[in-house]
Amino acid sequence: MKYLLAALFFGALVLVYIVLYLLNKKTPLPEGCEDLKADCEGCHDFSCSHNPAHHIKKAEGE
Amino acid sequence: MSELVTLLVTSVLINNVILNQFLGMCPFMGVSKKKSSALGMGVAVVFVIVVAALVTYALYYLVLVPIGLEFMELITFILVIASLVQLTEMFIKKYSPSLYKSLGVYLPLITTNCVVLNVCLVNITNAYDFSHMLVYSVGTPLGFALVLYIFSTIRERLELSNVPAAFKGNGIALICAAIMSMAFSGLAGIV
Numbered sequence: 596m597k598y599l600l601a602a603l604f605f606g607a608l609v610l611v612y613i614v615l616y617l618l619n620k621k622t623p624l625p626e627g628c629e630d631l632k633a634d635c636e637g638c639h640d641f642s643c644s645h646n647p648a649h650h651i652k653k654a655e656g657e
Numbered sequence: 658m659s660e661l662v663t664l665l666v667t668s669v670l671i672n673n674v675i676l677n678q679f680l681g682m683c684p685f686m687g688v689s690k691k692k693s694s695a696l697g698m699g700v701a702v703v704f705v706i707v708v709a710a711l712v713t714y715a716l717y718y719l720v721l722v723p724i725g726l727e728f729m730e731l732i733t734f735i736l737v738i739a740s741l742v743q744l745t746e747m748f749i750k751k752y753s754p755s756l757y758k759s760l761g762v763y764l765p766l767i768t769t770n771c772v773v774l775n776v777c778l779v780n781i782t783n784a785y786d787f788s789h790m791l792v793y794s795v796g797t798p799l800g801f802a803l804v805l806y807i808f809s810t811i812r813e814r815l816e817l818s819n820v821p822a823a824f825k826g827n828g829i830a831l832i833c834a835a836i837m838s839m840a841f842s843g844l845a846g847i848v
Contacts (some may be wrong), residue, residue: 597725
């Protein structure tokens with residue numbers, strides 16, 4: 596019973612995250628904020644979308 | 658009362674989350690090139706940590722403990738922080754475009770900032786009561802923001818300095834961070 600409760604609780608949290616993620620995606624950006632970029636020089640976390648390595652790859656692909 | 662003041666001073670200066678515990682190094686190195694970016698990131702971190710700490714603390718003691726799911730704290734806190742960042746970003750986008758302009762770009766970065774998770778977990782593992790939790794959850798991000806801002810001012814000056822080629826960029830920045838860490842450890846005597 597305890598583990599079922601844990602699974603349900605986990606599922607509910609994931610569902611909340613998915614709903615909020617989709618709502619956030621749907622919310623339009625305010626005027627003038629369409630092309631905001633962080634002044635991040637990049638660390639070794641290449642999974643982060645702000646890492647400059649992604650922009651270099653994109654530029655090479657074009 | 659003196660205990661709370663000690664906790665505040667300790668969390669801001671002595672047990673500083675960056676210089677003493679070496680957490681949050683990614684934004685520390687990545688977003689410290691300009692004073693304005695450092696300030697924006699600092700404010701966003703303070704806001705998210707305080708809200709995340711309040712929500713996770715309430716969720717732990719009002720939901721997880723009563724139904725005996727304390728072992729779920731880590732996964733719960735991670736999902737709560739991620740959801741909270743989405744919610745915060747959505748509200749700022751909708752109701753405060755000017756704030757979004759200055760903070761919005763840093764909000765997704767905070768999801769992966771381990772300082773947030775650390776604060777939420779420490780509040781539970783140290784069994785803080787509400788007042789101690791609040792002071793610790795305000796003090797830690799303030800210390801983060803303070804060090805990030807000081808470091809950004811140093812890096813701005815370093816840009817204009819004549820640094821040997823081998824040390825340029827992250828090399829000299831890390832040396833400065835090490836000196837800052839030693840300087841802050843000297844503050845241990847005040848408490």
